[in-house]
Amino acid sequence: MAAHIELRNVSKSYGEGNDRVEVLRNINLIIEEGEFVAIVGFSGSGKTTLIKLISGLEFPDEGEVLYKGKPVTGPSLDRGVIFQNYSLLPWLNVRNNVGMAVKEKFKKWTKSEVGSHVEKYVDMVSLSHAINKLPKALSGGMRQRVSVTRALSLSPDVILMDEPLSALDALTRGTLQDEILNIWSKDKKTALLITNDVDEGIYMADRIIPLRPGPKATLGPEFVVNIERPRDKTELNNNDNFKKLRNSILDYLIKIGAERSAKLTKEYKLPDLKPILKTKLLQGTRA
Amino acid sequence: MKDKSINLLNFIGLGIFEPVIRLASGEEVKKNLSQLMKSVLFPILSIFLFLLLWHTGANALYNTEKEFKIETARSSGGEAAVTAELARIETGESSINSLPSPVAVIGAFKTLIADHKEISAKKSAFLEKTAVMNEKREAQGLAPITYTGRPSFIDQVLTSLKTVFAGFFLALFLAVPIGMILGLSETLRSSFNWLIQIFKPVSPVVWFLLVYMIVKSLTLTYDGDVSFIISFIAVGLCAMWATLVNTTLGVSSVDQDYINVAKVLNLSVGQKVFKIVLPSAFPLIFTGLRITVSVAWMVLIAIELLSQSPGLGTFVWEEFQNGANDSNAKIIAAMFVIGLIGFLLDRLMFSVQKLMTFTEA
Known part of the structure; x- marks a missing residue:
């Protein structure tokens, strides 16, 4: 059986001519059904591009993106996307933002069926009290919860998350992580989480794959998270497995980070000048 | 409360x-x-x-x-x-037609109101008188006798309002759909850009003459109010550009995030246009419509003046030609009425704009 999602030698560039930047190069990735994979990387390393390729918003220049063994030809409601910047429609309230998506997926449903489905999912992220509010009246965390709800209410086979929690404060982040895990564990969907937070990755995922910084980003060696679910955040801190894993991932990231900054170091030729110091004045004040 | x-x-x-x-x-x-x-x-x-x-x-x-x-x-x-x-x-035999003082203008305004009362009294008396006769004429298949007396100032204000609203809706129904089509297609946008840029700065007077040339030939056998038709079309054509340009801009510059949402949800083209593109362009479209109303009201006076449609423009021109002692005062009174109505129209559009548009967080 084919893997649920497979990327074969995928490369992607933006721009033309001299401005052409190869963002991703030779990405190979296999995600099995029901797996929760986290991709950890520095900002600007091409993580969002990776999500766009898998969701079908963009297409690779070279290589193939396969979904259930078939090439991805465009976005599909089977692959729900949670965007980094929420992307809620500001003229629709929470109910309609989610409802519009539900209506699209379940075209034969009646109005009341759509309504109760929306309410059920909004309730899951405890936003029932704000269901008739416009996005502008919601806080960042609440907006991201709506965005999560919108993606999950479609019951997609795959959830693609593009740094969904990176703009939130630590507390909201924790609750939302649990909410996402809750919904994910209920029907064991395939999930791909992109994050810049190693702890978040270990807490949520089965496998962690670092993305080496772009341009020409490639995937690093994978780290398997062998910690049993359900995981407890407070206990995790004392878990030896967790500590070891965390340290090795961080070590790896720091190492490739150092490589990158070493590569970027450019020698600047300084002009042969010496500053004129007002030495007399300085001496004067000293005395 | x-x-x-x-x-x-x-x-x-x-x-x-x-x-x-x-x-x-x-x-x-x-x-x-x-x-x-x-x-x-x-x-x-x-x-x-x-x-x-x-x-x-x-x-x-x-x-x-x-x-x-x-x-x-x-x-x-x-x-x-x-x-x-x-x-x-x-x-007053040797009249001094200089700038009237505020008191004179208030006096002229009172005269205009009194005049209106007199004329409407005459009109209703006339209608009463002719009611029976018109019934008979209708039974015989003849056209009814209509009141053909001089319109009062208030009547002229109402005519102007009618013209401006007709012109505004013409502009709305022309500019918004065209703007949407142009906004959606880059090819069409660049094809028509030159034409739009050329037509946009054309003066109201020239628009009037153009519309006059066309409508005159088309209405040779029509015995209705041609001057009204000409003036509202000219007003609409003058005023539609702000809406057209704003709609085009709004539709063509939809936030990529919203487009991505539409793509991820697999919306059809129609849904994408009506559920994503149009709502997100609403703020710009309504700003354009607000400008259109102001422009329509502003050019209306000049166009009515030329078309002899019995509105405020005609009123101002006739008073100027008349040259009676209180003519100048009446013109200034009309100026204030025009300004005040323009202000109210703008407030009206402002409320509609607020009602119809969202605010970004």
Whole structure:
């Protein structure tokens, strides 16, 4: 059986001519059904591009993106996307933002069926009290919860998350992580989480794959998270497995980070000048 | 109650009166009083200052013209002629058509209202008289007798409003769909860009003449109100450009995030246009429509003047040609009415705009 999602030698560039930047190069990735994979990387390393390729918003220049063994030809409601910047429609309230998506997926449903489905999912992220509010009246965390709800209410086979929690404060982040895990564990969907937070990755995922910084980003060696679910955040801190894993991932990231900054170091030729110091004045004040 | 009335005031664009309501409920007296000073008292003072300047200016102009007349009389006929000229000026026989003073304008306004009452009384009397006759004529298959008397000032204001609304809706139904189509297709946008840029700055007078040329030929056998048709089409064509350009811009510059949402949800083209593109372009479209209303009202006067449609433009032109003693005062009175209606139309559009558009977080 084919893997649920497979990327074969995928490369992607933006721009033309001299401005052409190869963002991703030779990405190979296999995600099995029901797996929760986290991709950890520095900002600007091409993580969002990776999500766009898998969701079908963009297409690779070279290589193939396969979904259930078939090439991805465009976005599909089977692959729900949670965007980094929420992307809620500001003229629709929470109910309609989610409802519009539900209506699209379940075209034969009646109005009341759509309504109760929306309410059920909004309730899951405890936003029932704000269901008739416009996005502008919601806080960042609440907006991201709506965005999560919108993606999950479609019951997609795959959830693609593009740094969904990176703009939130630590507390909201924790609750939302649990909410996402809750919904994910209920029907064991395939999930791909992109994050810049190693702890978040270990807490949520089965496998962690670092993305080496772009341009020409490639995937690093994978780290398997062998910690049993359900995981407890407070206990995790004392878990030896967790500590070891965390340290090795961080070590790896720091190492490739150092490589990158070493590569970027450019020698600047300084002009042969010496500053004129007002030495007399300085001496004067000293005395 | 208090909050409701404040919201209502803000909604209709009269938020400056918010402190009055807050004061009435005894809230933060000092702060609200100073707020009230700033937003209401000073504007009123500035109006008084304006009236004062106007009054002195008008007097000075009047005296200049009067002295010129007296000097002319003196040089031609000596002191006797001066006394005669002064008497003629006193009776209004020798009229001084200078800038009228505010008092004269208020007087002219009262005359216009009285005139309106008189005319509407005549009109209803006429209708009463002809009601029976018209029934008979209808039974015989003849056209009814209609009132053909002079329209009153209020009638002319209403005609102008009718024309401006007809022109506005013409602009709306032309500019928004065309703007959407142009906004969606880059090829069409660049194909028509030159034409739009050329037509946009054309003067209202020329638009009127163009519409006149076309409509005249098309309505040779039509015996309805051709001048109304010509003027509302010309008004619409003059005023539609702001909406057209804004709609095109709004539709062509939809946030990529919203487009991504549409793509991820697999929306069809129609849904994408009506559920994502159009709503996100609403703020710009309604800004354009607000400009369109102002422009329509502004060009209306010139166009009515040319088309002889019995509106405010015709009123102003006829009074100018008339040259009676109070003609200038009537023109200034009409100017204020025009300004005030323009202001109210803008407030109206402002409320509609607020109702129809979202605010970004």
